[in-house]
Amino acid sequence: GSEAPGKLEGIESWATWVGLNLLYERYLVKRKGFVVETPNEALERVASFVAEAELSLGGSLDAARQEFYEIMSSGRFMPNSPTIMNSGTKYHQLAACFVIPLEDDMDSIFSALNTAAWVFKTGAGAGFDFTPLRGRGSPLSFGGTASGPVSFMKLFDEVADVIKEGGRRRAAMMGVLHDVHVDLEDFINSKLSGGLENFNISVGVHDAFMMAAASDSEWNLYDPNECPQLVGLLSGDLPDLWRRCSPRRTVRASSLLEEAARAAWETGDPGLVFLDTINQHNPTPRLGRIRATNPCGETPLLSWEACNLGSLNLGRYVKDEGIDWELLEHDIRIAVRFLDDVIETSWYPRPEIEAAVKRTRKIGLGVMGWADMLAKLKIPYDSDSALYLADKLMEFIAYVARDESNRLSRERGPYPEFPGSIHKDGRFNFEPQVSSSQIYDESKVSDAVHSIVNSRPKLDWDRVRSEMMEGTRNATMTTIAPTGSISIIADASSSIEPFYSLIYIRQSSLFSWVELNRFLRDWLQESNNLNAEKIKDVIRHGGSVRGLSWVPSDVQAVLGTALDIDWRWHVRMQAVFQRWVDNAVSKTVNMRRDATVDDVKGVFIEAWRLKCKGITVFRDQSKGVQVMSVNQNI
Ligand code: ADP
Known part of the structure; x- marks a missing residue:
């Protein structure tokens, strides 16, 4: 352009050294081992490739390309990693999330492995329900006995280990086993002795199971080989199952929950997936x-199905001690259009996947930089004010996103399954909702936060509902992803998590680095405390300022870290965002090392009660290798 030589533009003008490094190592297109594009060119590649969808959809390619480039290069929006990595390349698979089905036969299992290998190769992850696989010791038709779901998971783990393209990303998988399967205890404990490194595991639990655990009742476990209707059950189907099938074993539900909590206390796995809540919102x-x-x-x-995700960087919408709602609305609309275009331009590894994706057209717009936004507004993460703001902010995003999908439907047509959907009947994905008063106390919200929310544009949900009943473009609009990599690229705090620590070492598979939280750094500087002694003091204090006598109490409150914050606030924050999210919220309830198994059980029960769709805990230092850890020896 006409800029003076040497003047940086776009992402190159604000990206951090760490973000740029990550882009160079893993995202920029390479030929013969050499990077052949700049970071801005990479975003141009993404914007142009995705905007090509406009050609067949009757939109304006040039306008879309510019808008897409602008929201990314300003750091306000990032699509999920596969979209950045693969746009315009040979295997332009752009979605991050897949669920691949398995049945109880060899062909199905190996074909699922084959599909999964393609998913991993493009930097995306897949989840599997292993419930259809017969239990360990169950007879096989040609003689002998089955080795059970856990042994097959080891096979998937091996494949994931082998398939990683150029060391860019190690594969990620979710293994789910439902609470009625006879191998449940094997599954719960499957990560205790190491192995299954590429898996997160979750028990698929029913409301009936949680209630049985609360009342200390008995719980039946079945073998799908004898009882095929086990697969895809919901609580309402259980009485029929109990009548028709004979259980292999009967155990106390509370001891199963205890066992899951104990394993999670030790290793972080399993999490829980709440099947009834999820299907109530299908x-x-x-x-x-x-x-x-x-x-x-x-x-x-x-x-x-597969889903492509993208996240808005909330820290960038703070303006004059409030929120720039207008800019936010503008960006939500462009992001929704972008994600809908991604569905058109993506390459799909299997025809079944393409058919499923194009039937429902699910997208997942979410957020990152929530802790940054709170810190800029000086609101403590563990406060009713933060929960209230989250509630009103996510409602706004859900509202504008659905409104834009309705508009796209008028332009491009509804998703094909719309006639059989809840939308046709006028129901939003997030209904029914848990009430906000179960999560926070509005009378404790500060005046400043009330006035931020009062400046929000008026929402007319009735209008959006009636327009949705005429047609809407996407079966889901919103998802809150962990944003593990894209938050580094965008220089944002990750997802809706609090700061992990104010000083820490980040480790990726390629390098590690030390980071000092920017808000702490700014305050240290302003208060004349930016010196080695004070920094060492924070390090000795586990990367936290809470409880340090030389730090004023308001600074301590605003700079709370993941381990400072009680697990109840973590769960509430997840639940309050979930109130408005069509898909689910990925959140790790970080717990201090001295948390007990009972605390973990408390997290499980509270998350279920507040209608989260799943829950994951992580106790400090419970695993040998941690992605982020507070380092005492800097
Ligand atoms: P990113 O920041 O790279 O866009 P997230 O951390 O938000 O990704 O994760 C979103 C989803 O992307 C995950 O739930 C998973 O489906 C997929 N994913 C993340 N990391 C990996 C990985 N290393 N390998 C495969 N899939 C991944």
């Missing part, structure tokens, strides 16, 4: 039941 029940999620749990999907 937008297309005619297409079947949802039995599994993608690897980090944020996207429950029907068999063969």
Whole structure:
């Protein structure tokens, strides 16, 4: 352009050293081992490739290309990693999340492995429901006995280990086993002795199971070989199952929950997936039941479905001690259009996947930089004010996103399964909702936060509902992803998590680095405390300032870290975002090392009670290798 030489533009003007490094190592297109594009060119590649969808959909390619480039290069929006990596390349697979079905036979299992290998090769992850596989010791038709779901998971793990393209990303999988399967205890404990490194595992639990655990009742476990109707059950079907099938074993539900909590206390796995809550919000029940999620749990999907995600960087919408709602609305609309275009331009590894994706056209717009936004507004993460703001902010995103999908439907037509959907009947994905008063106390919200929310544009849900009943473009609009990599690229705090620590070492498979939280750094500087002694003091204090006498109490409150924050606030934050999210919320409830197994059980029960769709805990230092850890020896 006409800029003076050397002047940086676009992402190159604001990206951090760490973000740029990540882009160079894993995202920029390479030929013969050499990077052949700049970071801005990479975003141009993404914008142009995705905007090509406009050609067949009757939109304007040039306008879309510019808008897409602008929201990415300004750091306000990032699509999920596969979209950045693969747009315009040979295997232009752009979605991050897949669910691949398996049945109880060799052909099906090996074909699923084959599909999974393609998914991993393109930097995406897949989830599987292993419930259809017969239990360990169950007879096989040619003689001998079956080795059970856990042994097959080891096979998937091996394949995932082998398939990683150029060391860019190690594969990620979710393994789900439903609470009625006879191998449940094997599954719960399957990560205790190491192995299954590429898996997150989750028990698919029913409301009936949680209630049986609460009342200390007995619980039946079945072998799908004897009882095929086990697959895809919901609580309402259980009485019929109990009548028709004879259980292999009967155990106390509370001891199973205890066992799951103990394993999670030790290793972080398993999490829980709440099957009834998920299926209560299934937008297309005619297409079947949802039995599994993608690897980090944020996207429950029907068999063969995939979902592409993108996240808005909330820290960038703080303006004059408030929120720039107008800019946010503008960006939500462009992001929705972008994600809908991705469905058209993506390459699909299997015809079944393409058919399933184009039947429901699910997209997942979410957020990152929530902790940044709170810190800029000086709101403590563990406060009713933060929960209230999250509630009103996510409602706004859900509202504008659905409104834009309705508009796209008028332009491009509704998703094909719309006639059999809840939308046709005028029901939003997030209905029924848990009430906000179960999650926070509005009388404790600060005046400042009330006034931020009062400046929000008026929402007319009735209008959006009646327009939706005429047609809407996407079966789901929103998802809150972990944003593990894209938050680094966008220089944002990840997802809706609090700061992990104010000083820490980040480790990726390629390098590690030290980071000092920018808000802490700014405050240290302003208060004349930016010196080695004070920094060492924070390090000795586990990367936290809470409880340090030289730090004023308001700074301590605003700079709370994941381990400072009580697990109840973590769960509430997940639940309050889930109130408005069509898919699910990926969140890790980080717990201090001294948390007990009972605390973990408390997290499980509270998450279920507040209608989360799943839950994951992680106790500090419970695993040998941690992606992020507080380092005492800097
Ligand atoms: P990113 O920041 O790279 O876009 P997220 O951390 O938000 O990704 O994760 C979103 C989803 O992307 C995960 O739930 C999973 O489906 C997929 N994913 C993330 N990391 C990997 C990985 N290493 N390998 C395969 N899939 C992954």
